[in-house]
Amino acid sequence: MAWAIVKRTSFYALVVAIVVIAVFPFYYAILTSFKSGTDLFRITYWPTSLSLGNYTSVLTQGSFIQNLWNSLVVSTLVVCLALLMAVTASYALSRVRFRGRGLLLLTILSVSMFPQIAVLAGLFEVVRFFGLFNTIWALIFSYTIFTLPFTVWVLTTFMRDLPIEIEEAAIVDGATPWVIITKVFMPLMWPALVTTGLLAFIAAWNEFLFALTFTSSNATRTVPVAIALLSGGSQYEIPWGNIMAASVIVTVPLVVLVLIFQRKIISGLTAGGVKG
Secondary structure, eight states: OOOHHHHHHHHHHHHHHHHHHHHHHHHHHHHHTOOOOGGGGGSSSSOOOOHHHHHHHHHHTTTHHHHHHHHHHHHHHHHHHHHHHHHHHHHHHHHHHOOTTHHHHHHHHHHHOOOOOHHHHHHHHHHHHOTTSSSSSHHHHHHHHHHHHHHHHHHHHHHHHHHHHHHHHHHHHOHHHIIIIIIHHHHHHHHHHHHHHHHHHHHHHHHHHHHHHHHOOOTTTTTHHHHHHHHHTTTTOOOHHHHHHHHHHHHHHHHHHHHHHHHHHHHHHHHHHHHH
């Protein structure tokens, strides 16, 4: 009995420690975003002042609103394109039998193993060749390339677990492959679609290297680059308050999305884990 209490206490203590370690950086960023002046260099763990000056400065000066809009447009279009192509590709890879299907799936997965820096030079030449440099289409193009392998792999695994009898019944009723995908499979795949879509959105929203390389003006930059360019010369010239305020503004939408779709995310991540 005593050993069970010790185990339970140790487990909850570990959970609390993990939560504190994970949440504390975001909490301290919020705390710092409300500081101003010399308070920024004072280490405190509880609110001592409340100033919205950093948020006002970030939102009214420069092009942060435009950068925020660019990130939203790019991330949304990347998710839409990736899911559209991934759903159709996953149907072919999971339901249509053809030679080399397994090799093709492994090739798709292997693409995601390459680090961004390894393909940056070659991808930059492709972007420049198509005249996409310094446009949001360069980001949409590059992000979709790196997002698609993951979404295809996850949706293919999920679609394989769907009963084949459902598809056979639809074929008997005269449904075409497109009708089967949109009317039969997609309603059953919402957990997987939400999970992969949200992860793709987060990856596109936070991406920095391609955004820094393929854009050169404030009109086309996304928020990660905009935040990085807020820094000044020496450490005393860096506007830490503005940086923290911008970071909070960028992070809050992601937290809200995860909280809204958390049940779908859990269902999508655990789908196929248990077969009945």
